[in-house]
Amino acid sequence: MRVDMGKEVIKQLNFEKTGGLIPVIAQDYETGEVLMLAYMNEEAFNKTLETSKAHYWSRSRGKLWLKGEESGHVQLVKEILVDCDGDTLLLKVEQIGGAACHKGYKSCFFRRIEDGDAKIISKQVFDPKEKYKK
Numbered sequence: 302m303r304v305d306m307g308k309e310v311i312k313q314l315n316f317e318k319t320g321g322l323i324p325v326i327a328q329d330y331e332t333g334e335v336l337m338l339a340y341m342n343e344e345a346f347n348k349t350l351e352t353s354k355a356h357y358w359s360r361s362r363g364k365l366w367l368k369g370e371e372s373g374h375v376q377l378v379k380e381i382l383v384d385c386d387g388d389t390l391l392l393k394v395e396q397i398g399g400a401a402c403h404k405g406y407k408s409c410f411f412r413r414i415e416d417g418d419a420k421i422i423s424k425q426v427f428d429p430k431e432k433y434k435k
Contacts, residue, residue, distance in 0.1 A: 315387040316343055322358055323388050327401060330379040330393035336401035341390065353378050355392055370409040372432050374398035401427035403433070
């Protein structure tokens, strides 16, 4: 990832179109598996470029956060792609610790709708009660 091109890229992103936050899809760079969807503001985007670690804007907490700051399951950014409208990003990441989901699964998309029910289709990597002692 080339940090020095951040200023040029930021001109291409349209944070205002979506109220200051743009959706970001995190994808495993080796397997292509979609890990999660989150949001970035300009500060999170710049921090991500600066550190090569995924930073997001937490809508529930109203603050910037480094993915994995509590769990240790950080995302090392290998590639950033921008969609045609400049209002969505795709991060190809190396997921450290094996889980992107705060519920302990590799992917936040661990349920599939079958016959009207959400069926869990993967195994937990960690127990969130032990990891997030709140």
